[in-house]
Amino acid sequence: MRSWGGAFAGLLIVASTLTTAPVALGQSVDELPSVEAVDPANEPYPLPDPPPPLTDEQRLPVLDLSDIEGLWPEDIVEIVPGKTDPVSPTDAVAGEEPLLDEGGANLDAFGFGPDDTNHIALVYPSDVNELKANGEWKDIAITLTPTADGWTWADVETTTTFPAKLSTGSPVSFATAKGTLTMAPADAVSTEAQLSGLTLTYPGASGGGDLLYTPLLGGVQEQIVLTAPPVSPTFSFALTTTGLTLAPNAFGGIDVLAGTDVVARLPAPVAYDAAPEPVSSTGTYLLTETAPGAYTLDIQIDRAYLAGAAYPVTIDPTWNDVSSRDTYTSSANPSTEYESNTLLQVDQGKRIYLDFQTANIHRAERLVYDATLFLYPTGSGGVTGGIDAKRVVDPWPTPVGTLNWNNQPNVGAIQDTKNTADGNGWWSWNVTNLYQRYIDTTDIWNTHWSDRGVALAASNPKTFHAVEHSLANSEPALYVTFNDLPQRPTADTPAGGYVTESESFTLKIQSGAANWPGDNNQDEVLVAFQISDQNTGDPTVDYAGTHKIYQSPYDDKISHSVPAGVLRDGQTYWWRAVSLDVCNSQTQAVCSLTDGAGTQRQPNGTTPRQVTVALRHFGHDDRWAMWSHDVGNGASLEVNQANGNLYLDVPLDPTPRRSVTSASPWPTTPNRPPTTACPRAGRWRSGRARAAPSSPSRS
Numbered sequence: 001m002r003s004w005g006g007a008f009a010g011l012l013i014v015a016s017t018l019t020t021a022p023v024a025l026g027q028s029v030d031e032l033p034s035v036e037a038v039d040p041a042n043e044p045y046p047l048p049d050p051p052p053p054l055t056d057e058q059r060l061p062v063l064d065l066s067d068i069e070g071l072w073p074e075d076i077v078e079i080v081p082g083k084t085d086p087v088s089p090t091d092a093v094a095g096e097e098p099l100l101d102e103g104g105a106n107l108d109a110f111g112f113g114p115d116d117t118n119h120i121a122l123v124y125p126s127d128v129n130e131l132k133a134n135g136e137w138k139d140i141a142i143t144l145t146p147t148a149d150g151w152t153w154a155d156v157e158t159t160t161t162f163p164a165k166l167s168t169g170s171p172v173s174f175a176t177a178k179g180t181l182t183m184a185p186a187d188a189v190s191t192e193a194q195l196s197g198l199t200l201t202y203p204g205a206s207g208g209g210d211l212l213y214t215p216l217l218g219g220v221q222e223q224i225v226l227t228a229p230p231v232s233p234t235f236s237f238a239l240t241t242t243g244l245t246l247a248p249n250a251f252g253g254i255d256v257l258a259g260t261d262v263v264a265r266l267p268a269p270v271a272y273d274a275a276p277e278p279v280s281s282t283g284t285y286l287l288t289e290t291a292p293g294a295y296t297l298d299i300q301i302d303r304a305y306l307a308g309a310a311y312p313v314t315i316d317p318t319w320n321d322v323s324s325r326d327t328y329t330s331s332a333n334p335s336t337e338y339e340s341n342t343l344l345q346v347d348q349g350k351r352i353y354l355d356f357q358t359a360n361i362h363r364a365e366r367l368v369y370d371a372t373l374f375l376y377p378t379g380s381g382g383v384t385g386g387i388d389a390k391r392v393v394d395p396w397p398t399p400v401g402t403l404n405w406n407n408q409p410n411v412g413a414i415q416d417t418k419n420t421a422d423g424n425g426w427w428s429w430n431v432t433n434l435y436q437r438y439i440d441t442t443d444i445w446n447t448h449w450s451d452r453g454v455a456l457a458a459s460n461p462k463t464f465h466a467v468e469h470s471l472a473n474s475e476p477a478l479y480v481t482f483n484d485l486p487q488r489p490t491a492d493t494p495a496g497g498y499v500t501e502s503e504s505f506t507l508k509i510q511s512g513a514a515n516w517p518g519d520n521n522q523d524e525v526l527v528a529f530q531i532s533d534q535n536t537g538d539p540t541v542d543y544a545g546t547h548k549i550y551q552s553p554y555d556d557k558i559s560h561s562v563p564a565g566v567l568r569d570g571q572t573y574w575w576r577a578v579s580l581d582v583c584n585s586q587t588q589a590v591c592s593l594t595d596g597a598g599t600q601r602q603p604n605g606t607t608p609r610q611v612t613v614a615l616r617h618f619g620h621d622d623r624w625a626m627w628s629h630d631v632g633n634g635a636s637l638e639v640n641q642a643n644g645n646l647y648l649d650v651p652l653d654p655t656p657r658r659s660v661t662s663a664s665p666w667p668t669t670p671n672r673p674p675t676t677a678c679p680r681a682g683r684w685r686s687g688r689a690r691a692a693p694s695s696p697s698r699s
Helices: 004-018 303-308 432-439
Strands: 107-112 117-123 129-131 137-139 145-147 150-154 159-163 172-176 179-185 194-196 199-206 209-216 219-226 234-242 245-248 254-258 261-266 270-272 280-282 284-291 294-300 313-315 326-330 343-346 350-354 367-375 387-392 411-418 427-430 454-458 462-465 477-483 491-493 498-500 506-509 524-532 548-551 559-561 572-584 589-591 609-613 626-632 635-640 646-649
Touching (some): 234 245, 326 343, 343 350, 343 454, 367 432, 387 427, 411 427, 411 454, 432 477, 506 572
Parallel strands (some): 498 609
Antiparallel strands (some): 107 117, 117 477, 129 137, 145 150, 159 172, 172 179, 194 199, 199 209, 219 313, 234 294, 270 313, 326 350, 367 477, 387 411, 387 454, 524 572, 572 589, 572 609, 626 635, 635 646
16 A cells, blocks of 8 residues: 655655745645746856966067177176276376377377277376477477587577586576576586586586586476585575566566566475475575676575485576476465476475366266376375375466465365375376366266366375476376267168057168267277167166167167067157277277266267057967967957957857757757858957958968
8 A cells, every 4th residue: 555645755855856945735836936947058158267467577578689699788898998096107008009199288198909099198287298290299309409518408488508617607598589598606616517318417506506407398497406504595696688687576486577478487496305205495586686687696595494404405496488287385485386396295284286287188078987196206105194185176376387375276075085105106096086077078977177177185294296307207197098989870760750560670870981970089889779668858767777678789780670579569669779889899898888977878879769569460479478268169269468469269160060850950059140151161360459351370
């Protein structure tokens, strides 16, 4: 016998699996909760999680640039011409070729490297060269020409005659275009000259001391050398003039006048002893006119100084028709000028001034790599507290030969401090920052300062040779190395506002030797092309860091094709061509872009031109990161994440998926139109910006 209760219970169990709520006994079907039918064909497709965002590096293709020849930015080696830390003027230019046609009256020019390009100068506070007929600057030759009764020396302004025997009857004679002056010790007896090199010595001719004459550029050095304390501290000379007059000046010296014009000067006499650090004493002149054109000149030196000095003592009254601008000032003699002295002294209350007159190497935007001041000392030993090299801020007083403690120009910040000499005896100071601002005549990269020379200050004494010193090649010198960046190229194509539909296009500068960038130093010039993503007008920003999108290697070609894949579609860029000069043609090392003030320069470049990339947005590109997904029915969707290119791949397959027996030859899907037959398989592609035609294969 069947149990209906059990059967009914089974029915309830089945129902419970079909409804969301239990059905009570006797409840009608219409009263049951409704159930929505699910159509798998039209069910919304679940989207996958989006891929992680790409980095900027991943958005760019991997480029192989190994086949492009030239000097790539990462391969550039910068050098500076000339020696690093030379220890003397001679050492600074050792092995370098003199450039005689590039020199000047007060400078020697030297070539650098295998091509002897013009990058080095030694500058002096006075003229050392003369221009020859062939256009070359050569040393002014100092020669004593023998005569029947002595020797002569002719410089630019004066001819000096030295007698074989010195007396008041046969004096030393100075002849200028405007007149003549003669000079001899008042107590001189006939003293025969002794010649050693360029120095003539008349033994015992003045107050028991030897009288020495040495021809100099722009004058004659006259010295009284005492080997023991003299009987009298006064040394008298008899002078005669023709066409000239003599008069004391306000600076402790004697002016030689032609009317009111100063044609020469006898600077104040200064005595120096033979101590390791020479002790000096400034003397005085007493000028007495005894008759028209006849004078007695007494040189007076402090008696106490002469009594305590270390001998020999040298008294330095020098004839000068051209004073150099190397001097010192002394608070002990505030109105005395020392511009023609043979020595330069620094101490508490004494300051050295040097004007190298570098106008011949001044140039707009010139880079100075090194400027070293050299001075040769009278003795070894350092200076406690050091000697400071400072900028001279104010103009020097004029005319030449008038600078003293009272009118000395103010000085500025310390540029360098030295406590001792270099290895071979010379003292040197690094004044590169100072002369960078002097020599570059613009304010483009650094503040330009008027060139007023350099001053030395110290709290303890030190003595150096001046230009007038008779020791050969011991004069003050300024060693300078420099460079001028090559001219900017001249852009050719593409013109500004150009729109390219190609990933690779060519940048070009104008051809022809006349259009290739020139270089003032005769260096080899290379050119590169740069692309930036902005144009603010500041190349230090636009073509640096992340804004410099691409740079070609430096080479000697007039064009460069930008590799495909470097630039992004839809972006606007700016391009320019820049030039650099090669300081060493053998190693292809380029001249440094860092100047003497530490400023990083930019290469000269063309005015930036705008170019926009607008590519055709078709197809798959294996070089770029592609996002892809299967969207069903064999179709796939890909997106180029770098340029937004949408790529839809839809198969048009004529082969049926399965056999059916319905009236339609092809199965149908609710809510979808039936497809139609196609004679061959194909794909349809869609671009973001514009529609694309069908194509049988990917490209």
